[in-house]
Amino acid sequence: MTGQVLALFGTALTLVAAIGVVRFPDVLARMHALTKASTVGVVLALLGGAVTLDHPNDVTTLLLAAALQVLTLPMATNLMSRSTYMARGIAVHVDNIDELAEYRALEEVEPGPEDDRLPRHRTPATGVRPSGDDSGT
Amino acid sequence: MIAASYVLAALAAVGFGYRLVAGPSLSDRVIGVDGLLIVGVTAIVLRAMQTGEGAFLPVALVVTLVSFISTAVVARFIEGRGR
Numbered sequence: 644m645t646g647q648v649l650a651l652f653g654t655a656l657t658l659v660a661a662i663g664v665v666r667f668p669d670v671l672a673r674m675h676a677l678t679k680a681s682t683v684g685v686v687l688a689l690l691g692g693a694v695t696l697d698h699p700n701d702v703t704t705l706l707l708a709a710a711l712q713v714l715t716l717p718m719a720t721n722l723m724s725r726s727t728y729m730a731r732g733i734a735v736h737v738d739n740i741d742e743l744a745e746y747r748a749l750e751e752v753e754p755g756p757e758d759d760r761l762p763r764h765r766t767p768a769t770g771v772r773p774s775g776d777d778s779g780t
Numbered sequence: 781m782i783a784a785s786y787v788l789a790a791l792a793a794v795g796f797g798y799r800l801v802a803g804p805s806l807s808d809r810v811i812g813v814d815g816l817l818i819v820g821v822t823a824i825v826l827r828a829m830q831t832g833e834g835a836f837l838p839v840a841l842v843v844t845l846v847s848f849i850s851t852a853v854v855a856r857f858i859e860g861r862g863r
Binding site: 646647648650651653654655657658660661662664665670673674677681684685688689691692695696697698700701704705707708711712715716718719720722723725726727729730734 | 781782784785786788789791792793794795796798799805807808810811812814815818819821822825826828829832834837838840841844845847848851852854855856858859860
């Protein structure tokens with residue numbers, strides 16, 4: 644009974660995510676709706692299954708699947724939103740605060756040897772694409 | 781109650797399928813595919829709860845992993861291509 648209630652909540656949240664994906668006007672807003680609601684939705688459904696089923700194999704499989712969803716779904720959506728932002732030809736509307744654009748504008752300037760224009764809390768990771776790579780491959 | 785969950789999951793699948801077919805950009809279609817895979821995992825779990833038999837649960841695990849890997853690959857693909 645508890646597991647069924649959990650699964651019902653999970654599918655309701657997935658339906659909320661679907662409504663957001665259908666109705667939101669922007670790509671990034673749709674991604675936001677999908678990953679916020681349906682991460683919790685699918686994890687609730689998996690936990691409902693783990694509560695309901697008895698065999699230890701089933702329970703551990705469901706818990707592992709829930710842990711993998713929590714770990715991978717926000718990461719995948721982060722990758723998708725970043726590359727949607729970077730891609731040319733997809734209209735992306737970002738409001739006032741656009742930290743990625745600021746960071747890329749800093750990257751465009753070739754940093755000198757004793758350059759301290761880069762903020763210390765945002766040191767560039769290794770493997771950041773070099774500037775001037777907007778020509779596409 | 782399981783039947784109500786099935787109905788909600790089916791409605792969610794309709795919404796994600798609409799976005800998959802109609803989405804103007806490739807990112808929208810990826811969102812639709814991702815949502816459909818999530819609905820698939822949910823349906824597998826609901827089926828296992830209904831029958832009390834967990835033979836299909838490793839499929840849910842594998843679908844989770846494939847969903848992540850496919851999204852990451854398509855993200856790398858979109859980044860240089862656009863549209």
